[in-house]
Amino acid sequence: MDYQHNLAQEFLEFVEQQPRQSLTQLLSRVLRKSRMLTGAEAGTIFIVRRKRSGAYLQAVNAQNDRIRVNASDFEVPVSNKTISGYVGGTGETVIIDDVYHIDAAKPYSFNPAYEAKNYKSITMLCFPLKNYTNHIIGVAQLINRLGPGGTIIPFDPHMAAIVGPVARVVGTSIERTDMMDQIRHKNKVLQNRNRQLADQRSHIGALQEQTEEAFLLSVGLLARAAEIHDEGTGNHIVRTNEYSFFIAQHLGMPKEFCDEIHYSAQLHDVGKMSVDQAVLKKKGRLDDLERAEMDRHTTYGHQILCDSPRLQLAAEIALSHHEKWAGTGYPNGLGGADIPVSARIVQVADIYDALRSERPYKAGFSHEKAMDIILNGDDRLDPREHFDPRVIELFADTHLGFAKIWDELKDPPGAAPA
Numbered sequence: 191m192d193y194q195h196n197l198a199q200e201f202l203e204f205v206e207q208q209p210r211q212s213l214t215q216l217l218s219r220v221l222r223k224s225r226m227l228t229g230a231e232a233g234t235i236f237i238v239r240r241k242r243s244g245a246y247l248q249a250v251n252a253q254n255d256r257i258r259v260n261a262s263d264f265e266v267p268v269s270n271k272t273i274s275g276y277v278g279g280t281g282e283t284v285i286i287d288d289v290y291h292i293d294a295a296k297p298y299s300f301n302p303a304y305e306a307k308n309y310k311s312i313t314m315l316c317f318p319l320k321n322y323t324n325h326i327i328g329v330a331q332l333i334n335r336l337g338p339g340g341t342i343i344p345f346d347p348h349m350a351a352i353v354g355p356v357a358r359v360v361g362t363s364i365e366r367t368d369m370m371d372q373i374r375h376k377n378k379v380l381q382n383r384n385r386q387l388a389d390q391r392s393h394i395g396a397l398q399e400q401t402e403e404a405f406l407l408s409v410g411l412l413a414r415a416a417e418i419h420d421e422g423t424g425n426h427i428v429r430t431n432e433y434s435f436f437i438a439q440h441l442g443m444p445k446e447f448c449d450e451i452h453y454s455a456q457l458h459d460v461g462k463m464s465v466d467q468a469v470l471k472k473k474g475r476l477d478d479l480e481r482a483e484m485d486r487h488t489t490y491g492h493q494i495l496c497d498s499p500r501l502q503l504a505a506e507i508a509l510s511h512h513e514k515w516a517g518t519g520y521p522n523g524l525g526g527a528d529i530p531v532s533a534r535i536v537q538v539a540d541i542y543d544a545l546r547s548e549r550p551y552k553a554g555f556s557h558e559k560a561m562d563i564i565l566n567g568d569d570r571l572d573p574r575e576h577f578d579p580r581v582i583e584l585f586a587d588t589h590l591g592f593a594k595i596w597d598e599l600k601d602p603p604g605a606a607p608a
């Protein structure tokens with residue numbers, strides 16, 4: 191009894207020595223300690239694993255003092271056929287004096303296929319490792335107990351009696367360590383997955399950026415294409431974007447609106463693509479019918495743009511940028527706040543730029559002259575009739591910002607329309 195107690199005590203202390211050891215380390219030490227205590231020359235330690243086809247024993251550590259052995263992942267099904275499989279299935283401890291001459295009445299037999307090369311097993315002690323709930327979680331197989339002078343002797347039946355409680359202490363520790371290993375493994379898998387997800391997210395982000403770039407490019411090209419049909423106004427469309435963005439920001443419009451008007455403003459005259467070419471190119475005065483066709487560039491533009499969800503603001507601007515605050519504009523004679531704010535913004539941007547630009551029939555005006563016309567009017571333009579007073583007030587306060595945009599984006603000499 192004393193012997194038994196000491197052995198159990200020794201095992202326990204041994205197992206608890208290094209609580210943070212990995213399963214492989216722990217099993218290797220358990221096997222070494224078992225072999226030392228029993229005098230076994232060799233041994234293998236298995237862990238019970240489960241897959242869909244059933245339970246099996248996975249060899250996780252093998253030791254042999256005489257030859258080199260490698261436990262790397264050989265598997266034994268849990269069944270009565272093999273010794274370890276029998277122990278793993280029944281939980282019985284088995285002592286065999288000669289594995290090549292096992293009593294035929296026993297269900298199991300020794301499978302020489304599992305024998306290490308150049309080695310012969312004779313005596314064997316095979317016992318289950320159980321956890322506290324008495325579940326078999328592994329099998330220890332000790333081979334060839336060495337007696338005096340290196341002779342091989344049978345394992346002591348007393349040892350079989352004591353391995354039960356010892357095996358349980360060890361088994362629980364193994365189970366705990368195995369669980370820690372699996373948690374560590376799962377964590378690693380999760381970390382990898384998270385890393386993959388992060389990669390995918392940045393990939394999608396890049397794709398979205400590319401799509402956005404392609405979209406903005408197409409919108410810019412559409413605006414340029416429309417210009418070719420018009421008087422060819424150089425950077426007019428780009429500057430209109432910038433003034434409109436500038437006004438929207440200073441009016442305190444939401445960021446999404448500002449971003450959208452920043453690319454939508456340039457499309458205000460896109461409908462000119464659809465205007466009768468003869469009318470569009472006519473020099474001199476237009477008669478009433480021709481004027482009506484020309485004015486239709488607003489509705490044509492709206493038709494071109496209104497199908498795209500991303501171009502709703504552009505469609506609204508194209509339709510309404512010739513409406514006037516007094517309700518005297520076209521195509522719908524809207525007045526005041528009935529005119530979309532986007533169109534009220536683009537109107538001021540468009541006219542400031544037209545005043546600054548050189549045209550076949552006029553020189554470009556200075557900033558001061560353009561500002562004077564917008565704020566005080568001339569024979570063709572009455573600001574109180576034309577513009578949203580709030581936008582004009584803002585223009586008066588921030589007109590230098592308009593001058594700056596003109597200076598930065600003005601057409602290079604010679605690029606002015608013929």
Ligand SMILES: [Fe+2]
Nearest residue numbers: 458459511512
């Ligand atoms: Fe227009």
Ligand SMILES: [Fe+2]
Nearest residue numbers: 426458459540
């Ligand atoms: Fe314009």
